[in-house]
Amino acid sequence: MNIIAWIILGILAGALAKAVYPGYQGGGILSTMILGIVGAFIGGTLFTFLRTGTLQLTSATFSLPGFLVAIIGAMIAIFLWELFQRRSRA
Template identity: 35%
Template sequence: MNFILWIIFGGLAGWIASMIVGNDGGMGIIGNIIVGVIGAFFGGWITDKIGIGGMPGAERPTSIISFATAVGGAIILLLILNALF
């Protein structure tokens, strides 16, 4: 069940991030899922490094904090990819 939640929330996070960055039309659902899941890992790593990774509720995959972290990480990932390609 947790894997399905990762896919759903990853897709939503990737889709929202792609709309914010302006890449919405070109990635498709698989691209949104990949960017969202990688963005969640990246966002979690960043928040851990700056010292806010241990916030209450952040460990639950369905928390608003986790979702915001995933969207933020996906935005940063898309900005980096846009700069490289």
């Protein structure tokens, strides 16, 4: 997947994950894009692990199922980020 498709998938997946995930998540377009790209890797890796049983670092593809996997992965990334932030404040 070329870099433009990565950026588009990252922005869309990150924005939708922020809209669906409960609570307020700060950050601008850059953090949304990074969140979406990280989410695509998390979701793609988990999806590959559940489907094949092997742990490979893969990303979601630029398709509807890949987009849904990227959104779920971005929601996991939001959860992990909030967990890390809450732990570092305490």
